[in-house]
Amino acid sequence: MGSTKRRDAGRPRGAPVIDAVMAATLDELGTHGLAALSVERIAAAAEVNKTSIYRRWPTREALVAGALEYVLVDFESGQEDTGSLRGDLLVLARAIADFLATPAGLALARAAFAESSSAELTALAGRQFARGTAEPVGGLVARALERGEWDRRTPPEVPLSMLVGALLHRTLLEHQPVSASWLDRVVDVLAAGLAVRP
Amino acid sequence: MGSTKRRDAGRPRGAPVIDAVMAATLDELGTHGLAALSVERIAAAAEVNKTSIYRRWPTREALVAGALEYVLVDFESGQEDTGSLRGDLLVLARAIADFLATPAGLALARAAFAESSSAELTALAGRQFARGTAEPVGGLVARALERGEWDRRTPPEVPLSMLVGALLHRTLLEHQPVSASWLDRVVDVLAAGLAVRP
DNA sequence: ATATATTGCAACGACAAGTTGCATTGTCAA
DNA sequence: TTGACAATGCAACTTGTCGTTGCAATATAT
Secondary structure, eight states, rough: OOOOOOOOOOSHHHHHHHHHHHHHHHHHHHHHHHTTTHHHHHHHHHTTOEEEHHHHHHSSSHHHHHHHHHHHOOOOGGOOOOOHHHHHHHHEEEEEHHHHSSSSHHHHHHHHHHHHOOOOHHHHHHHHHHHHHHHHHHHHHHHHHHTTTTTTSSSSSSHHHHHHHHHHHHIIIOOOOOOHHHHHHHHHHHHHSSOOOO | OSSSOOGSSSSSSSHHHHHHHHHHHHHHHHHHHHTTHHHHHHHHHHTTOOOHHHHHHSHHHHHHHHHHHHHHOOOOOGGGOOHHHHHHHHHHHHHHHHTTTHHHHHHHHHHOOOOOOOOOHHHHHHHHHHHHHHHHHHHHHHHHHHHHOOOOSSSSSHHHHHHHHHIIIIISSOOOOHHHHHHHHHHHHHHHSSSSSO
16 A cells, blocks of 8 residues: 655655565565576566666565565454454454465465575564464453363464464465365364363 | 396496485475475585486476485374374374474475476375375274264364374474474364364 | 656676586496 | 496586666656
């Protein structure tokens, strides 16, 4: 979002180029991966000369880092209180699944998985991805504890790994869409497994 | 035997070279990924001239395909009957986790996740990985159903995605080892979540 | 209208990929 | 043992992509 302001003296036709390049970079990340990324392909996809890219982002790392930070992961919908742990999990999972279905989400996930030579970028992607998935969990867990739906012996990271992992497995490995019925089953198992055990 | 055959005339010093190249290829897959794989790096790592690789495997796809099929994923240990669903899950998960901790396992998982230009290889990696993880589940589920530990409404693919996904999340995303305590928690949630619900 | 910054374009050197011809060496078979 | 053959090592070559540079064209703010 954000349109160019008239007071911006020093950026004539920059914004649209930046947007196009960032989008193309995310697309390239999703299709060819972090290590095999080609600036010339990005330039062609963004309909921009490659020199324009090289001038604005001197190194490949800068370009990718910019694109990854360009992805705003806000799962505020995951913060929603539906009245039950099962409902909260369902909303959060759906938000993550929808994000993974976008080119940007796919790109971010793949970049986080890749172990290219530039470990910094992988770490950045991992941080961005973790921020998006782990952040909304705090409120969810607190509410579930309050309702007595969450066994205190289970640390939050465990079911988060299971939920996000299942989504990644379904999307990136099985290459199948996250249907409502499939997600229902996953959340069924999770909610039941998190319930207070005797 | 009776008739003179020159069938085995052609493989003087082949085997050790093949082994070294396959191992180096799996290593390269794990470190640089499928798309950014370099034959020259593999040749250097295997202490073999690059022409030897190019002659034996004409294309890059053939090389990678050979390496992926070279990985024999047999989780027969996952077939073990421990007497309880929880125990069976624990054994299977440990076998998968240990495999993911090896260079070959890491390479296979990464190759399955990557979406390089050669979709065939990704598919092959996915098949190999799925074969290793999904195969032992049949017996496990049957035994759990017999024991009354598995709600018939839950299809086997769902908890399998959750278990394998959690392992992948832990290993490839969090970059943390699969400790016994962490695995205990995961299996706790899974076993409880799979139990017959009223 | 002018100044300034950004973009497009074309050409360039650098470097890795993949190929080819030839010498060397290991292994099988007689 | 020895000859024949296949596999390997080595070096040079072609090709293609990457990233850089100089210059002209163009958009924007003042």
